[in-house]
Amino acid sequence: MQANLTSQILSGALDGRPFIKVLPTPIEWLEVLCCSFIGAAGSWLLLESKQLRNKGLPPLLLLSSGTFLASGLSLTGTYLIFLSGWWLPIVPSLLTLIISAITITDYYYRKSQREAEHKYRSIFENALEGIFQTTTDGHYLNANPALAKIYGYDSPDALIADITNIGQQLYCDPNRRQEFIQSMEQKGQVEGFEAQIYRQDGSIIWISENARSVYDSQGKLLYYQGFVEDITERRQAEAEREKFTNELFELNQAFSRFVPSQFLHLLKKDNIADVQLGDQVQQDMSVLFADIRNFTTLSERMTPEENFRFINSYLSHMEPAIIANQGFIDKYIGDAIMALFNGEADDAVKGAISMLKRLRSYNSYRQQVGYLPLEIGIGINTGLMMLGTVGGNTHMDSTVISDAVNLASRLEGLTKEYGVSLLISHHTFTSLVQPGKYPLRFIDKLKVKGKSKAVSVFEVFEADAPEIKAGKLKTKALFEEAVLNYHLKRFRSATTLFQGCLELAPQDKTARIYLQRSQELSQQ
Numbered sequence: 001m002q003a004n005l006t007s008q009i010l011s012g013a014l015d016g017r018p019f020i021k022v023l024p025t026p027i028e029w030l031e032v033l034c035c036s037f038i039g040a041a042g043s044w045l046l047l048e049s050k051q052l053r054n055k056g057l058p059p060l061l062l063l064s065s066g067t068f069l070a071s072g073l074s075l076t077g078t079y080l081i082f083l084s085g086w087w088l089p090i091v092p093s094l095l096t097l098i099i100s101a102i103t104i105t106d107y108y109y110r111k112s113q114r115e116a117e118h119k120y121r122s123i124f125e126n127a128l129e130g131i132f133q134t135t136t137d138g139h140y141l142n143a144n145p146a147l148a149k150i151y152g153y154d155s156p157d158a159l160i161a162d163i164t165n166i167g168q169q170l171y172c173d174p175n176r177r178q179e180f181i182q183s184m185e186q187k188g189q190v191e192g193f194e195a196q197i198y199r200q201d202g203s204i205i206w207i208s209e210n211a212r213s214v215y216d217s218q219g220k221l222l223y224y225q226g227f228v229e230d231i232t233e234r235r236q237a238e239a240e241r242e243k244f245t246n247e248l249f250e251l252n253q254a255f256s257r258f259v260p261s262q263f264l265h266l267l268k269k270d271n272i273a274d275v276q277l278g279d280q281v282q283q284d285m286s287v288l289f290a291d292i293r294n295f296t297t298l299s300e301r302m303t304p305e306e307n308f309r310f311i312n313s314y315l316s317h318m319e320p321a322i323i324a325n326q327g328f329i330d331k332y333i334g335d336a337i338m339a340l341f342n343g344e345a346d347d348a349v350k351g352a353i354s355m356l357k358r359l360r361s362y363n364s365y366r367q368q369v370g371y372l373p374l375e376i377g378i379g380i381n382t383g384l385m386m387l388g389t390v391g392g393n394t395h396m397d398s399t400v401i402s403d404a405v406n407l408a409s410r411l412e413g414l415t416k417e418y419g420v421s422l423l424i425s426h427h428t429f430t431s432l433v434q435p436g437k438y439p440l441r442f443i444d445k446l447k448v449k450g451k452s453k454a455v456s457v458f459e460v461f462e463a464d465a466p467e468i469k470a471g472k473l474k475t476k477a478l479f480e481e482a483v484l485n486y487h488l489k490r491f492r493s494a495t496t497l498f499q500g501c502l503e504l505a506p507q508d509k510t511a512r513i514y515l516q517r518s519q520e521l522s523q524q
Helices: 002-015 025-048 050-054 059-083 090-126 145-150 156-162 166-170 174-187 232-255 261-266 295-300 304-323 345-368 403-418 426-431 466-474 476-487 491-504 509-522
Strands: 130-134 140-143 189-198 204-215 221-230 280-292 327-333 336-341 376-391 396-401 422-425 440-447 454-460
Touching (some): 130 145, 166 174, 166 189, 280 295, 280 304, 280 403, 304 336, 304 345, 336 345, 345 422, 403 422, 403 454, 403 509, 426 454, 491 509
Antiparallel strands (some): 130 140, 204 221, 376 396
């Protein structure tokens, strides 16, 4: 450009060539102002662009690239204009463009930082959980209003000023604080750490802490930070539930003193006074396990008194179905029922179907009075069982010992896994006198602990809602073919067949469960 300038002057003096033209001073100032505006506006638009954020492009990188590109284009344009005989002072314009971009960027990030700080402060101040930062030696560095409220203080400042030794002043058991410190040192964090603490007024509450260690860039421990939740009400509820469970257990123990007459008959005893410790007999029988699903959740919503009323009401509706089909209740295990049938296996199946139908009637009553309906699972197995008496000198109880009992219990547990109400083993299926009387289908094969042979499992769906029962009857052959393909590891074929089942019977939970399994396995 300097060579061109010299050439222009010589050409103008010797050849009469026109000299370089310059813009008026006001126009040059206007150019500087425009560059300043372009730098500021362009920077702001780039930093605020949501599209660029969504694409994951760093605004600062784009801003730097844009500034560099604008500078390059300006220099190139100025040079081309110079070649045509005009002089534009580009340096002041470029400086104002770059300085404007830098100024706007600095303002934007300061503004963003203030907004982030305000947002964090708002969360910190308004959180329902107590948030804290403490030193390793037991001083509070920071606390939010929720923590102060939990501990009974008027403000976080009052809490921080008053508590200078967390282990001695706050924890009812100082050893728990030491356990907290040890966990933090070993793991760097704690989750659900529960302890009793003193509030400012001396009252005691339960808290649950979640915390982690915070280190500086050199790896030095700075402080602990985390949050606290008041769990006093939950612990009280757990204590009440434990009390209820203990009372229910004691009630079951009291009932165990009364041996069913059928049990006496099997032992060939006329009355309970004739029963001796060690009396036993072996016999082929069917055992039925029935359990309420989600009983713990239901129990948590009721007082102990309501729990007892509920259990007794439920059992009083289920017991007649068992007795009417020549069965007897061996024992109650919490909300579970264990019943024995020493006649035909059909009796156990009919008893289970009757229980489910009675449950439907019972649920109608519960819903009328504002309670949630119940769901139960029933498992039945048939085999050789040993019945007898066990105990000591002061207490004697009747019991049943057999692998068949364990399998029945496992089948009951599987009902929830397969979304059904009643499962029977192939031992029961082959023992049925009238197998064609009950709508059933093959569900699965399972391995029993300690046994080499798998056990086939069948669903009896006689007690299902009419539309569900009709759908399962319609898809029985298709469903069993799908299960066969599943066990042969033909998962793609199984997927297609289970989809066909669901098209005909969309409420079939078992088909839906198998479909999900098949799809997952076919993708592996």
